[in-house]
Amino acid sequence: MYPASFTYVRPADLAAAEAAFREADDPRYLAGGMTLIPTMKQRLAAPSTLIDIARVPGLSFIRREKDTLVIGACTRHATVAAAPEVRAAIPALAALAGGIGDPAVRNRGTIGGSLANNDPAADYPSAVLGLGAVIRTTRRTIAADAFFTGMFSTALEPGEIITEVAFPGPRRAGYAKVRNPASGYAMAGVFVAETGKDVRVAVTGAGACVFRAAEMEQALARSFTPDALADVRVAAADLNADIHGSAAYRAQLVRVMAARAAAAALSGA
């Protein structure tokens, strides 16, 4: 399989990337390509121009800014998973990154690409929403609560590029998911964080777009224990139903994954 014809460009910096975007008919940015390239091979996407930003200088880094962990948009999953700074500051984030796809995919896929794509079953959106991170772009900063707007859609404007993501360090956090055994994507993945101010619970894989689960947040705010979720009923009305599982089944998975994520947070894993 190979995709429809396109023009490949590798700009030297972000300004050149945005200029190339403005000049093309139907451009797409390319970072790791772990979703975009398979999509193009299946001819579900046929951009006129691919603007490869993977090697634009200054987009691949991990640094601490006081209590905040800042990760460059083109930082690969394998790098995040292995980074001592991430493992020390937010171990749940390192574990999440180390569970995306498989090792070869983690050697190419990037955090910025995952967020800009906003696949309903991607892992990173749950961490960004669950930790109340801030997404910095070439034009502005966007709070996680305002970033994910729907299935495969975000608050990014045409041509806008994510440059980095700033994660406030939580008191504790955990992530748990059930993988679809064929695709590896999350059937339900839940990121739970106690931030110091509040408790946030973000669910991926189960709905059309990552979302916060208010009832579980309230239950965990009362008592941050897996048992606190035992009586919480997750509404199935808006959840996905397909050959892999009914909406009611996914609702059950969400509750169980949330409890496991809370347990992981308490164990510091």
Next chain:
Amino acid sequence: MTSVSMRVNGADVRADVEDRTLLVHFLREHLRLTGTHVGCDTSQCGACTIHLNGEAVKSCTMFAAQADGDEIVTIEGVGEPGRLHSMQAAFQQHHALQCGFCTPGMIMAGIDILRRHKSPDEETIREELEGNLCRCTGYVNIVKAIKAAAES
């Protein structure tokens, strides 16, 4: 068309290819390095696994143009008859192949696993092989071979 230059198995190569040329097709059809296989062609099976700048990647899911300026090693570059790589020798010794189609990718993945884990246990090896499928289901001996290569 785009001009790509890269170092493949220690040799500098340069070619003009269509922008949409996948790296695996560049290796197989332009360079005639047919040891790298196309299996699922959807980045699930890992038969196309190669090393890009020392790390395992799936060559069916990147364009040759993305590898411009990079260093690539394919199965042809890791050893040769009579002078096998320790991973190849372990696969041979432990009969870690049945039909052999997945084997180049398994060996490239196995070498990458040992790059990151000094002496991985069976569970780690199985987890690390998430992205490499053997349709003969010959995992028992594949895992055994990778473990043996780690110990050798």
